[in-house]
Amino acid sequence: MLNEVSVPATRERSRVALVTCDRIPELDADDRLVVPALRERGVEVVPVAWDAAVDWASFALAVIRSPWDYVARREEFVAWAAKVPRLANPADVVSWNTDKRYLRELAAAGVPVVPTTWVEPGEAWEPPLVGEFVVKPAVGAGSLDSGRYNLVKAEHRELAAAHVARLQAAGRLVMVQPYLVAVDTYGETALLFFPDDGQFVFSHAVRKGAMLTGPDENVEGLYKEESIRPRTPLDAELEIARKALAAVPGGADRLLYARVDLIPGPDDLPVLVELELTEPSLFLGTAAGAPERFAEAITSRL
CATH class of the missing domain: 3.30.470.20 (ATP-grasp fold, B domain)
Structure with a gap:
C-alpha cells in the first residue's frame, strides 16, 4: 500500500492521469494528440499504466485510454477501476462495458443489435451448414481471438468448432454472429x-x-x-x-x-x-x- 501523498489543491485540480498499459508507456500515438491541448488549458498530463504502483488519489482525474492488456486480467482490471476515486469513464460503466453481454x-x-448466439464454456455448439459467421470472445479487444468462417466449407466448419472449443477451454463466453457483408x-x-x-x-x-x-x-x-x-x-x-x-x-x-x-x-x-x-x-x-x-x-x- 502506498503512503498518502499530499498534493496542493491548485496542483490537484490540474493533474490528470491518462491511463495506459506498460506496453504503451508513452500513450498511443492518437492519444498523444490531446496532450498539447490539455497543457494549453493548464492541465499537467501524466501517462500511467493502470497496474502501476501509484497513488491514484493524487490525480484530479484518471482518464482511461489504452490499457489494452486488461483482457486476460479483466477481474483485476475491474477491481482496480473500483478503487480509483475519480475515474472516467466510471468504474460501474467499466464493469458493465468490458463484457459484451x-x-x-x-x-x-x-x-438494433447484430444477432448473437452465446455459447457458454462446456456448452455444445454445432456449426451451421451455410452462411458466414464471426466467432469471438465476449471479453476481448482489438479484434484479437476473432475469426470469420464460411460455413459452407467443411474446413471452415471444423476451424470454427475448434475456435469455439479453444475459447471455451479458456473459460471464455463465446459469441457467434452472422458476418455482415x-x-x-x-x-x-x-x-x-x-x-x-x-x-x-x-x-x-x-x-x-x-x-x-x-x-x-x-x-x-x-x-x-x-x-x-x-x-x-x-x-x-x-x-x-x-x-x-x-x-x-x-x-x-x-x-x-x-x-x-x-x-x-x-x-x-x-x-x-x-x-x-x-x-x-x-x-x-x-x-x-x-x-x-x-x-x-x-x-x-x-
Missing part, C-alpha cells in the same frame, strides 16, 4: 461523442475497413491494425447511436467519451456491433478540432 441489455431496450464495401461506422456545455454530443466519425478476412490465426499483440478514414455519418446512424447511449445504465451524462460502432444489416439499416465506453480509440487525428474538443471535455470535468 451488455449487448443483450441494449437489445432488450430496443436498440456490408462491412466489405460500406465498412463500419464509428461515431465519437464527448460532453459539451452539459450535453453529450456528437464530435466526429470514421469509416473502419473490414478486419476479419478469414479464420482466427492467433495473432499476438494488443490489437489488429485498422484501415481508418473520416466519414460523415448518416442520420440513421446518428439516431441509433443516440438510442444506444440513452440505454446506458446510469445515463450517458456521466460519460466523458463514447464510441458507437455500427454496420449495415441485411436490410441496409445500421445495427450496433459494439458500444465502446471503456478504452476505445477516439481517432482524434481524423477530424479538425477533435483533440481540442476532448481536451475541453476533460477540463470541464475537472
